[in-house]
Amino acid sequence: MISESGVVREARPMLLVVAAAMIKGGRVLVQQRPEGTALAGLWEFPGGKIEPGETPEAALARELDEELGVTVDPAALVPLTFASAPLADRHLVLLLYRLDRWEGVPEARHASALAWADMAALRRLPMPPADLPFLEVLAPLLRGEAV
Numbered sequence: 629m630i631s632e633s634g635v636v637r638e639a640r641p642m643l644l645v646v647a648a649a650m651i652k653g654g655r656v657l658v659q660q661r662p663e664g665t666a667l668a669g670l671w672e673f674p675g676g677k678i679e680p681g682e683t684p685e686a687a688l689a690r691e692l693d694e695e696l697g698v699t700v701d702p703a704a705l706v707p708l709t710f711a712s713a714p715l716a717d718r719h720l721v722l723l724l725y726r727l728d729r730w731e732g733v734p735e736a737r738h739a740s741a742l743a744w745a746d747m748a749a750l751r752r753l754p755m756p757p758a759d760l761p762f763l764e765v766l767a768p769l770l771r772g773e774a775v
């Protein structure tokens with residue numbers, strides 16, 4: 629939509645989502661969205677919507693506890709990159725953090741499956757369109773190169 633001033637305005641309500649690239653030994657953790665949810669069957673990074681009153685880091689620590697049963701220090705979440713894309717009737721802003729340390733062993737509490745994917749495996753998994761640009765950002769991290 630274009631306003632009288634010529635500024636392009638986004639009519640869709642914004643959906644603010646946080647997600648984590650949990651990296652261990654050259655692999656990143658991904659989870660498969662369960663049946664009955666939007667984008668079912670696709671593989672994504674654990675995370676979810678920021679609730680009112682939460683910081684992005686607190687929201688992500690909460691989601692990782694709820695979804696995987698792991699304890700995360702919000703200070704260990706390092707901003708990595710983001711995506712901005714239409715998603716159904718909303719506009720998704722997806723903040724991706726890098727995480728190298730957590731307590732506990734991730735288990736699939738919400739997802740239908742978890743996988744520790746190296747770069748080759750990640751490229752083969754079907755992912756939501758907003759996530760696809762993340763792969764090139766992750767490639768050097770999974771090769772163990774500092775960024």
Ligand SMILES: Nc1nc2c([nH]c(=O)n2[C@@H]2O[C@H](COP(=O)(O)OP(=O)(O)OP(=O)(O)O)[C@@H](O)[C@H]2O)c(=O)[nH]1
Nearest residue numbers: 645646647666667672673674675676677722756758759
């Ligand atoms: N967690 C996560 N969500 C993603 C990714 N990529 C992507 O497009 N999304 C979208 O972002 C939205 C996140 O919503 P969600 O349903 O997972 O959030 P949530 O855990 O708070 O769900 P809830 O409404 O059941 O509490 C979904 O529409 C999901 O498809 C990703 O890599 N990780």
